[in-house]
Amino acid sequence: MEEMRIPEAVIRRLPKYYRYLVGLERRGEIRISSSAMSRDMGLNASQIRRDLNCFGGFGQQGYGYNVSKLKGEIARILGLSGDYRMFIVGAGNIGQALAGYGGFAREGFCPAAIFDVDPAVIGTKVGGLVVRPLEQLEETAKNGGADVGVICTPASAAQQVADRLVALGVRDIWNFAPFDVQVPESVSVENVHLNDSLFVLSYRLNAGEQ
Amino acid sequence: MEEMRIPEAVIRRLPKYYRYLVGLERRGEIRISSSAMSRDMGLNASQIRRDLNCFGGFGQQGYGYNVSKLKGEIARILGLSGDYRMFIVGAGNIGQALAGYGGFAREGFCPAAIFDVDPAVIGTKVGGLVVRPLEQLEETAKNGGADVGVICTPASAAQQVADRLVALGVRDIWNFAPFDVQVPESVSVENVHLNDSLFVLSYRLNAGEQ
DNA sequence: TAGATTGTTAATCGATTAACAATC
DNA sequence: TAGATTGTTAATCGATTAACAATC
Numbered sequence: 019m020e021e022m023r024i025p026e027a028v029i030r031r032l033p034k035y036y037r038y039l040v041g042l043e044r045r046g047e048i049r050i051s052s053s054a055m056s057r058d059m060g061l062n063a064s065q066i067r068r069d070l071n072c073f074g075g076f077g078q079q080g081y082g083y084n085v086s087k088l089k090g091e092i093a094r095i096l097g098l099s100g101d102y103r104m105f106i107v108g109a110g111n112i113g114q115a116l117a118g119y120g121g122f123a124r125e126g127f128c129p130a131a132i133f134d135v136d137p138a139v140i141g142t143k144v145g146g147l148v149v150r151p152l153e154q155l156e157e158t159a160k161n162g163g164a165d166v167g168v169i170c171t172p173a174s175a176a177q178q179v180a181d182r183l184v185a186l187g188v189r190d191i192w193n194f195a196p197f198d199v200q201v202p203e204s205v206s207v208e209n210v211h212l213n214d215s216l217f218v219l220s221y222r223l224n225a226g227e228q
Numbered sequence: 229m230e231e232m233r234i235p236e237a238v239i240r241r242l243p244k245y246y247r248y249l250v251g252l253e254r255r256g257e258i259r260i261s262s263s264a265m266s267r268d269m270g271l272n273a274s275q276i277r278r279d280l281n282c283f284g285g286f287g288q289q290g291y292g293y294n295v296s297k298l299k300g301e302i303a304r305i306l307g308l309s310g311d312y313r314m315f316i317v318g319a320g321n322i323g324q325a326l327a328g329y330g331g332f333a334r335e336g337f338c339p340a341a342i343f344d345v346d347p348a349v350i351g352t353k354v355g356g357l358v359v360r361p362l363e364q365l366e367e368t369a370k371n372g373g374a375d376v377g378v379i380c381t382p383a384s385a386a387q388q389v390a391d392r393l394v395a396l397g398v399r400d401i402w403n404f405a406p407f408d409v410q411v412p413e414s415v416s417v418e419n420v421h422l423n424d425s426l427f428v429l430s431y432r433l434n435a436g437e438q
Numbered sequence: 439t440a441g442a443t444t445g446t447t448a449a450t451c452g453a454t455t456a457a458c459a460a461t462c
Numbered sequence: 463t464a465g466a467t468t469g470t471t472a473a474t475c476g477a478t479t480a481a482c483a484a485t486c
Contacts, residue, residue, distance in 0.1 A: 051468090068469085070469095071468090078467080081466080082466085
């Protein structure tokens with residue numbers, strides 16, 4: 019009814035809560051209070067209560083939160099029980115690393131195909147997938163398609179690849195190229211700009227020495 | 229004199245400005261106004277002027293900003309002319325990708341050594357570096373040391389590795405492990421939590437379907 | 439000079455934190 | 463019931479945007 023919009027900042031904290039709760043549960047903790055979470059996570063207790071309340075009253079006055087219930091709720095909110103197919107475009111260093119890393123599949127994000135334009139890597143195997151020529155992108159999508167498109171190309175190819183992924187019906191783009199791709203409203207983009215991250219690091223190494 | 233603290237949000241936009249200006253310069257543009265930048269980058273023009281003014285008056289009324297001067301100033305602020313050594317700990321998928329990617333060295337961040345605990349990868353070559361046993365970390369640091377420590381280990385090893393890197397005199401940590409490491413005030417941490425990023429992506433795939 | 443665009447102050451907006459009544 | 467802790471409102475803080483005088 020009161021379709022309150024969830025602030026981006028809250029959404030970005032959800033994985034942190036989830037990760038923390040997984041740890042608590044593993045240690046056998048049953049209940050947790052916002053003040054204990056505050057202490058452990060370095061977040062303000064009011065903020066934690068407010069964040070969690072965006073999605074409903076998961077706690078109980080005088081008690082706190084039940085660890086596994088809360089973990090379950092956050093998992094549900096994040097959609098972690100889903101089963102998603104990822105197409106990885108670009109089989110360079112990053113593309114290969116993502117395809118080879120088994121952790122994503124464990125979270126329900128399964129690399130379904132990987133593509134490149136370089137004849138030297140086409141046909142080679144990375145993480146159990148054979149690198150296909152990029153021209154077969156649309157054809158490959160006929161067998162199951164993809165939910166997520168992962169862009170691991172150079173900046174120069176990123177927009178064109180994004181356009182093709184969107185045309186395929188991809189609903190979300192995970193962009194590792196150092197370029198801000200433009201997509202329709204209905205598609206969302208999650209950027210991982212490693213170069214930007216490195217530059218921030220560089221700034222900090224030099225801060226004050228201006 | 230008035231040592232105004234620079235907001236984190238501003239610092240995170242600097243790489244974006246830099247990237248944009250590099251593109252402009254490459255296209256031969258001489259001058260640029262905040263309103264044109266606004267249009268191209270999707271940021272508010274007031275915000276751009278305010279951001280740039282944090283560091284000094286780089287523009288000129290009635291004219292705008294000189295592209296290469298502004299690019300140079302931002303490069304200087306970010307410390308991009310530096311020459312930094314990186315120690316990469318963890319030669320799994322991500323560690324290998326970072327060591328193998330030549331782009332960082334081009335920006336002055338040079339992978340100087342890579343370490344692992346797995347006998348199966350120790351001694352193998354990645355990106356021109358031989359993977360060393362982690363126990364040789366301190367010994368290796370005697371030859372030149374490291375400015376940046378890159379953590380590419382599992383979560384369980386992250387804190388211990390961070391402690392050792394800090395003891396070595398590393399001034400900044402680039403953390404790819406899904407764990408928030410604690411470090412002294414004088415050291416800064418730049419996190420790249422790929423799992424968190426994936427979870428945000430998952431949330432967006434499911435938003436509204438709660 | 440007239441036009442353009444910055445630098446900067448003031449207004450707005452949104453996010454964080456504090457406070458406390460509700461309630462388990 | 464008394465104590466604890468949430469859910470929620472109010473206060474604060476900081477960041478973004480608008481407006482405009484300064485000035486090239």
